[in-house]
Amino acid sequence: MSSDILLGEDLEVRHRDRLALSIERIALREGEILGILGPNGAGKSTLMRVMALLQMPTSGRVWFRNRTGSRAAEALRQASAAVFQRPHLWTGTVAFNVSMGLRFHRVSASEVRPRVERIGELLGIGSLLDQPVSTLSGGEAQRTALARALVVEPDVLFLDEPTANLDAEVKTALRQDIERLARTRAGSTLLVTHDQHEAFSLADRIVVLEEGRLVQDGSPADLYENPATLYIAGLTGAEFAVRGRVTSVDDGLVVVSVEGVPMTAVGEAAPNAPVKIAYRPEDLVLGDPSGDELRDSARNSFFSTVSEVRVLGGLVRVRLEGPPGMVALVSRPAAEKVELKPGSRVSVRIKAAALHAFPL
Numbered sequence: 001m002s003s004d005i006l007l008g009e010d011l012e013v014r015h016r017d018r019l020a021l022s023i024e025r026i027a028l029r030e031g032e033i034l035g036i037l038g039p040n041g042a043g044k045s046t047l048m049r050v051m052a053l054l055q056m057p058t059s060g061r062v063w064f065r066n067r068t069g070s071r072a073a074e075a076l077r078q079a080s081a082a083v084f085q086r087p088h089l090w091t092g093t094v095a096f097n098v099s100m101g102l103r104f105h106r107v108s109a110s111e112v113r114p115r116v117e118r119i120g121e122l123l124g125i126g127s128l129l130d131q132p133v134s135t136l137s138g139g140e141a142q143r144t145a146l147a148r149a150l151v152v153e154p155d156v157l158f159l160d161e162p163t164a165n166l167d168a169e170v171k172t173a174l175r176q177d178i179e180r181l182a183r184t185r186a187g188s189t190l191l192v193t194h195d196q197h198e199a200f201s202l203a204d205r206i207v208v209l210e211e212g213r214l215v216q217d218g219s220p221a222d223l224y225e226n227p228a229t230l231y232i233a234g235l236t237g238a239e240f241a242v243r244g245r246v247t248s249v250d251d252g253l254v255v256v257s258v259e260g261v262p263m264t265a266v267g268e269a270a271p272n273a274p275v276k277i278a279y280r281p282e283d284l285v286l287g288d289p290s291g292d293e294l295r296d297s298a299r300n301s302f303f304s305t306v307s308e309v310r311v312l313g314g315l316v317r318v319r320l321e322g323p324p325g326m327v328a329l330v331s332r333p334a335a336e337k338v339e340l341k342p343g344s345r346v347s348v349r350i351k352a353a354a355l356h357a358f359p360l
Contacts, residue, residue, distance in 0.1 A: 004063075005030050005188050006076075006156060007049060011044055011060035013212075021046050024084035029154065033071035033182060033189040035203030037196065039231070043212040045160055051190060052082060052158050059097040064156075067282045076156065078105075081186075085161035087141045094120070094136070094144050095129040099153040119185075123177060137164070139170035146178070150185040157186035161193055178202060196235040200224075220278065226266070229357045233278035238356065241278045242324050246271050246357075254357050259323030264299040267357030271340055277355040281329035286318065289345040299352040306344045309335070316340065322330045326347055 006028040013021035021043045028051070029035050036044050048154035049055035053062055053073040054332045064072040064079075074354045081101060089097050098116045107115070120126040123143045126137070133144060142162060149157060157188050162178065164172040179202050193199050199206050199222045208223070208231075216228040229234040230241070244258035246269045254267050256275055288302065304326070316335040319330040326348070330340075338346060 003030050004028065005065060006190070008047075008051055009061055009063070011047075011050060011057045012064070013050065013055075014058045015122070016337035020334070022051070022342060023047065023060075023212075023214045023316050026207060026217075028188050028190050029205075030188055032129075032187060032190060034203055035177075035199035035206040036190065036192045037206050037235070038209035041211075042194075042209040044194070044209055046159055047209065047211075048160050048190060048192045049076070052076070052080065053134045068295075078154040080158060081152055081154040081156075082158035082160065083142070083145045083162050085164045086144035089133045089141060089144060089162040093130050093132055094125060094140075094152050097133055097144055098129070098147045098151055101148050105152055116147075116149055119147045122148045122181060124149075138302045139174060141168050142166065142174060143177075150181055153185050155187040157182060157189040159189060159191045159226045159264075163195070163198060164190075164193075165223070175201065187197065187222065196318040200235075206247045208235075225353075227278070227356055230276060230278055233356050233358070237282070239280060240327050241276045242326065243276050243360070244275065244324075246273045246275055253352060256357060261302050261323045263355060264323070264352040265355035265357040267358045267359075268303060268355060269357060274360045277357050278325070278356050278359055279350065279355050281317070283350050284328035284330075285349040286328055286330055286334065287347040287349065288338060289347060300355065301347065304346055306340055306342055306346060308342060309340050314316060320346070 004027040007024045011023045018335060038049060039046050049058050051062060053076050061068050065078040085294050095116050099112050102112050102115060117126060120251060123146060125140060125147060162341050163174050167175060175198060184327055186293060191202060191238050205219055206223055207214055210231060216223060216232055223232055224236045227236055242258045244256035245255050247257050248255045249271060253264055254269050256263050256265060256277060261275060304320040306318055307321045310317045314332055316330050316332055318330060318340055320326045320328060
């Protein structure tokens with residue numbers, strides 16, 4: 001999976017005077033699912049159209065199997081398939097729609113129906129093949145579009161927000177089928193999504209866009225452990241943050257005064273600079289107020305007062321009064337062990353590697 005099947009270099013897309021996309025390099029490797037993740041308006045769909053050679057960039061080049069220009073566009077058209085946020089289906093039956101790709105590839109008539117039936121069964125629409133597409137639900141229509149793309153077993157599968165318009169239950173089921181079938185029925189997959197759960201559950205590698213620029217490229221674990229921006233930190237579950245001012249800097253770590261409490265975090269900022277420290281509530285470890293647990297490897301340790309305890313199934317959400325004011329998420333057994341309740345004192349520990357400081 002080290003070779004690149006699809007490569008974009010020095011890509012720029014301009015709309016009049018506005019720079020909509022500026023990416024130095026992006027590659028889809030053989031056999032991988034690559035997620036393109038970002039907020040609305042980040043340029044995700046524009047990037048997908050450019051990589052699919054459906055839209056010419058203002059500058060830059062896209063390579064498909066070491067070809068570029070019209071030769072690459074023709075080869076990619078023959079070797080790829082796409083599914084969009086809103087399925088584009090022709091008037092007719094489900095089977096007619098699923099078979100269109102096979103007919104385009106001039107598959108013999110005797111092979112078409114068996115292949116349509118096979119992919120229909122795999123996607124749970126086998127009983128719907130002879131129904132008009134006008135009778136389908138949203139989820140069934142999207143499965144039909146996915147079946148049409150996968151029945152040709154493309155070298156490259158493009159998925160543009162394939163579950164965005166579906167309700168939660170249908171979305172989860174389709175996501176599972178995409179993960180299962182994309183790996184067996186397509187060579188490589190480029191997935192565009194604004195849903196972090198979709199990207200983290202499906203993709204081998206994730207490219208994050210913000211305002212048309214590539215801000216991080218890595219595995220889900222890379223993004224989780226070392227988010228490059230505050231937005232990416234939020235995607236990984238660091239939905240809370242505290243503000244402070246840098247007091248010292250040391251080899252990739254910064255010490256920040258947060259409400260008078262020194263906290264060590266991963267990050268780069270100048271001394272005295274204001275920063276925001278993002279953290280995940282589950283990374284806070286609460287202990288007995290005696291403070292015995294504070295004598296471990298965690299760089300950050302302090303005492304706090306519980307202001308609110310809320311049971312969320314098997315987890316307990318705990319709001320802590322400052323300084324610094326934070327929120328913790330612990331298991332019910334851990335909460336019971338410490339006897340958490342409003343007004344109680346607790347020791348708090350969190351490793352420096354779990355805190356990420358971003359300049360304001």
